Amino acid sequence: MKTDGEKEVRLMKGNEALAEAAFRAGMKAYFGYPITPQSEVMEYLTFHAPEHPDVVVLQAESEVAAINMVYGAAGAGARVMISSSSPGISLMQEGISYMTSAQIPALIVNVQRGGPGLGTIQPSQGDYFQAVKGGGHGDYHLLVLAPASVQEMVDFVIEGFRLTEKYRNPAMILADGALGQMMEKVALPPQGILPPTPAPWATTGKPETRERNILTSLFMEPERMESINLHLQKKYRMMEETEVRYECIGTDDADIILVAFGLMARVCLKVMEIAREKGLKVGLLRPMTLYPFPSAILRKLAESVDAFLTVEMNAGQMVEDVRLSVEGKKPVYFYGRMGGMIPTPEEILEKLFSIVHVQVR
Amino acid sequence: MTMHNDMEVVYKKPQTLTDTPMHYCPGCGHGVVHKILMEVIDELGIQSQTVGVAPVGCAVFAYDYMNIDMQEAAHGRASAVATGIKRVLPDKYVFSYQGDGDLAAIGTAETIHTVNRGENILIVFINNAIYGMTGGQMAPTTLDGMITSTSPYGRDVHTMGFPLKITDLVAQLPGAYYVTRQAVYSTQHVRKLKKAITMSFQFQKEKKGTCFIEVVSNCPSGWKMTPVEANQWLEKNMIPFYPLGDLKAPR
Numbered sequence: 001m002k003t004d005g006e007k008e009v010r011l012m013k014g015n016e017a018l019a020e021a022a023f024r025a026g027m028k029a030y031f032g033y034p035i036t037p038q039s040e041v042m043e044y045l046t047f048h049a050p051e052h053p054d055v056v057v058l059q060a061e062s063e064v065a066a067i068n069m070v071y072g073a074a075g076a077g078a079r080v081m082i083s084s085s086s087p088g089i090s091l092m093q094e095g096i097s098y099m100t101s102a103q104i105p106a107l108i109v110n111v112q113r114g115g116p117g118l119g120t121i122q123p124s125q126g127d128y129f130q131a132v133k134g135g136g137h138g139d140y141h142l143l144v145l146a147p148a149s150v151q152e153m154v155d156f157v158i159e160g161f162r163l164t165e166k167y168r169n170p171a172m173i174l175a176d177g178a179l180g181q182m183m184e185k186v187a188l189p190p191q192g193i194l195p196p197t198p199a200p201w202a203t204t205g206k207p208e209t210r211e212r213n214i215l216t217s218l219f220m221e222p223e224r225m226e227s228i229n230l231h232l233q234k235k236y237r238m239m240e241e242t243e244v245r246y247e248c249i250g251t252d253d254a255d256i257i258l259v260a261f262g263l264m265a266r267v268c269l270k271v272m273e274i275a276r277e278k279g280l281k282v283g284l285l286r287p288m289t290l291y292p293f294p295s296a297i298l299r300k301l302a303e304s305v306d307a308f309l310t311v312e313m314n315a316g317q318m319v320e321d322v323r324l325s326v327e328g329k330k331p332v333y334f335y336g337r338m339g340g341m342i343p344t345p346e347e348i349l350e351k352l353f354s355i356v357h358v359q360v361r
Numbered sequence: 362m363t364m365h366n367d368m369e370v371v372y373k374k375p376q377t378l379t380d381t382p383m384h385y386c387p388g389c390g391h392g393v394v395h396k397i398l399m400e401v402i403d404e405l406g407i408q409s410q411t412v413g414v415a416p417v418g419c420a421v422f423a424y425d426y427m428n429i430d431m432q433e434a435a436h437g438r439a440s441a442v443a444t445g446i447k448r449v450l451p452d453k454y455v456f457s458y459q460g461d462g463d464l465a466a467i468g469t470a471e472t473i474h475t476v477n478r479g480e481n482i483l484i485v486f487i488n489n490a491i492y493g494m495t496g497g498q499m500a501p502t503t504l505d506g507m508i509t510s511t512s513p514y515g516r517d518v519h520t521m522g523f524p525l526k527i528t529d530l531v532a533q534l535p536g537a538y539y540v541t542r543q544a545v546y547s548t549q550h551v552r553k554l555k556k557a558i559t560m561s562f563q564f565q566k567e568k569k570g571t572c573f574i575e576v577v578s579n580c581p582s583g584w585k586m587t588p589v590e591a592n593q594w595l596e597k598n599m600i601p602f603y604p605l606g607d608l609k610a611p612r
Contacts, residue, residue, distance in 0.1 A: 029449050056448045060441070061474035068438035068471070072445025075432045076412065080445075098435050203430035203446065205410045205453050214424045216415075216433035 007187035014153045015040035015180040017188070018083075018109065018173070021157035023048065025194045027107075028078035029056035031069040033088060036121040037177035038111035041083040063088040067095030067108075074099070074106040075215045077202030079161055083109035085177070086127050087118060089135075096170055097136030101217030101228065103201075105164035107157065108142070109173045111180040114340030122340025123177035123263060128317035131174045132291040139229055141236050143171040143243065144290040146261040150184035152288075158194055163243060165197035167235050174290060176313065178263050178342070239292045246294040247286040250276070254283030256355065257301055259310045259322050261287045263342070268311055270345045275352060282352065290318070295325035302329040306359050311348055312336045331359075375399040377408050381425045386493075388588020390578030391419055393545040394487060394554070395426050398458070401558045402429065411454040412446050414439045418460035419493040437468025440475035443482045454565055456483040462492045465501040465527040472527065479536025479570035483561045486528065486573065488603065489580040497583035501525040504602055509583070524602065528575040532608035538570035540609040544577045544600070546592040553605075569611070577603045 012020070019041045022030065032042040045057045056073070060066035063084055074080040084092065089110045099106065112127050114120035131144045143163045145156040156173050164171035206212045219225040247265075250272060251257055260268040265286040275282040285301065287294050298308075307330055310319040319334040326332055335351040337343045377399040385391045402408055408429055415423040417436035424431035434442040439457035447455040464472050464486050475484070491509055492498040498511040502524050506515040516524075532540040539561060543554040554576060561572035577599050579591040586594060 029445070031445065058444075058448060061470055064438070065441040065444075065471050065474065068435060068441035069445035069448070071434070071438075072414070072432060072442035072447075073449045074445070075442070076446045076449050078449040080449075094435055095438070102433070203412045203432055204450060205412060206428070206430045207409045212424075212428055213430045214433070215431075216424065218421060218433055 007189060009185060009187050011183055012150060012186050013040060013181060013183050014150045014175065015111065016044045017150050017186045018153040018157055019044035020048075020188060021154040022081050023052055023055065024189050024191050025158045025161050026079055026192060026196060027055060027081050027161070029058075029073040029080045031058050031060050031066040031073070031080070031082055033060050033063045033066050033084065035085045035088045037113055037123075037180050038083050038085045038109070040180070041109065063091035064095070067092035070106045071095055071099055071102070071104055074104045075102070075203055077199035077204055079165070079196065081107045081109065081157075083111065085111050085113045086115050086124070089127065089130070093130075093136035096142070097138050097140065098217045099170050100140035100142070100232065101138065102215045103168040104170070104215060105168050106170050107160040107164055107173065108170055109175065112174065112176045114338065120340035121177060123179070123313060123342060124338070124340055125176060125262060125264065125313040125317070126338065127174065128290065128312070128314060131172055132293070132321070140232060141169075141291050143167065143169060143239060144174050145171065146174050146288060146290050147179060148262050148265045148286060150179070150182065150186045153179060154186055154188060158189060161194055167239060168201075169235060174262070176263050236292075243289060244292045244294050244296070245288040246297060247288060248297070249284040249286070251283035251285060251301060253281055255281045255306045256352065256359075257283045257285050257305050257308050259285045259287070259298070259308055259318070260312065261290060261318065264311050264313055267343060267345060268348065271348045271352065274345060274349060280352070280356060287318070293321050293325065295321070298322060298325035299327065302326045305330060307355055308332045309352060309355060310334050311343060313342060314338055375403040377402050377428045379426050379428050383426055384422060385419065386582040388579065388581040388591055389419070390489065390545045390576065391487065393551060394485065394576055394578070395423065397545075397551060397555045398456075398485065398558060399427055401555060401562065405559070405562055407454050407562065410452075411456070412450065414443045414446070414455070414457040416457070416459040416463040418463050420458050420460060420487065421494065423458050437463050437466070438471055439463065440468065440480070440482070440484055441471045443484075444475055444478070444480050447480055447482050451481070454483075454562055456485060458485045459487070460493070461486070461488045461490065461500040461502040465525050469527070472531065473534070476531050476571045476573060477534045477536045479538070481565055481568050481570060483558070483565060483572045483574065486575045487578050488575055489578040489583070490524070490599065491580045491583040493580045493583045497580070501527070504598060526603070528573065528608060531573050536571050537573055537609055539564055539572040539607075539611060541573075541607045542575040542577060542603060542605050544595075544605055546579065546595055550605070564611070575603070577605065
């Protein structure tokens with residue numbers, strides 16, 4: 001077994017690496033329902049459950065039941081994860097909305113597939129809107145992390161648990177079928193990397209020493225409901241101030257900046273490399289948090305570059321946030337494929353050169 | 362008011378029941394079931410070890426009246442929420458408290474599968490054959506021919522489906538350890554319900570499996586009757602269709 005300092009290095013599939021990371025991050029319960037392309041998560045967890053007798057791993061009768069089991073277990077103070085893929089995540093939206101209002105933390109993993117509807121089982125980024133704009137009913141956001149490698153499928157589990165517990169707001173890892181299925185070298189953290197977060201609000205049985213704990217999302221008086229909303233909004237502003245994460249590659253001297261997250265950022269790295277060989281100064285901005293969104297850096301980059309090209313595996317979702325951030329200062333172009341199709345570097349280059357042509361003219 | 366300090370206290374409100382005035386309509390069975398449930402928790406001394414789950418429906422505010430840790434579930438999902446709580450706190454007492462729409466319509470899948478897994482919890486199921494909170498609509502347990510706001514000409518079982526005896530269904534499942542149907546329309550029945558709840562918590566302590574108590578109850582407002590008429594109607598119409606007694610009991 002190779003170790004990298006304290007870390008253990010293995011060759012692993014994204015879904016399995018994520019599952020192993022959850023064990024190591026001190027996850028106490030997992031509830032799920034099979035769906036391609038993320039079924040390996042629950043398969044891995046159930047297979048290795050005997051090594052973790054204090055961890056609950058339960059296959060529910062539906063995604064609807066599973067997310068409500070998460071509500072119950074996380075509400076009882078446990079560190080809980082749930083995973084699914086696009087159609088299953090749609091079924092969970094009611095429960096997720098309730099959890100944001102009742103302020104119950106949990107980590108939700110969406111290994112996206114193509115949609116809408118039953119769609120395909122191939123990778124997609126079609127759930128961006130659902131993930132970052134709320135998804136269910138009411139005014140809320142999830143903390144959304146977008147991994148771009150198997151290593152980040154591991155790292156963002158730890159970060160996701162940390163953030164969801166810090167804010168008592170559900171967090172989501174927005175991956176895709178390719179990240180879930182592909183194998184890469186990965187450094188795993190040691191068991192116990194993340195100490196438990198005290199949860200004095202949890203329903204664990206009321207001792208005489210405190211008032212009863214109630215977890216609810218029902219506030220009949222509009223004044224009270226508004227005050228809950230204001231509290232949530234305050235948390236979101238705090239996230240926007242402190243939790244934005246992104247990666248800038250070659251942006252310092254860039255004339256054109258590619259904006260892409262997850263798997264598309266990996267493809268765009270190749271695009272950047274080829275473009276630079278051809279003498280085009282191209283940079284890459286990769287949002288690692290999709291909510292909160294890295295608006296400030298985009299606004300800043302808009303001062304120095306000629307244009308942005310957003311590349312996504314959808315019909316153009318994140319590009320709306322890029323445009324909102326750039327505030328019309330520079331043109332923001334878009335290229336995307338849908339329904340499980342992954343844009344190739346060649347297609348993106350073609351789009352890139354068409355932009356250059358426009359910019360030069 | 363004169364204080365009678367020398368008088369013997371023969372009965373008092375359970376201390377686990379809060380002083381919050383209940384929102385239930387006069388004559389409604391919910392208040393009685395709440396009180397009995399809290400009385401049992403008092404007598405067993407398990408207030409600090411119990412976590413309850415409230416439904417969506419008339420009992421949505423159950424946590425206002427029960428002085429224990431509680432979670433309010435989405436409509437129909439109370440038994441899934443209770444499953445989550447119990448799985449991470451296996452030594453605590455966990456119960457869900459649900460109405461007929463919650464448990465036997467929108468939450469049917471959760472109900473069946475929770476019991477089928479033999480989750481070691483108590484499910485209290487209040488069957489008053491109507492959706493009280495939303496204004497008296499037809500419930501899965503509404504009787505054949507019964508008038509509600511969405512079956513204004515009486516429930517036509519050929520187009521609206523038949524009244525669902527979900528407790529009979531649940532009793533067939535191997536995960537169910539104790540399944541009983543009780544009522545609260547007379548003191549005799551209240552006493553029997555109390556015994557069933559006490560036994561259920563004992564079984565839960567012994568990790569026997571799911572205990573399921575249906576309480577055939579009334580809805581004076583939804584039924585458009587006085588409390589006395591409602592109880593008389595219940596005895597005459599509900600009890601013959603939903604006969605009281607144990608459907609599954611340990612030998």
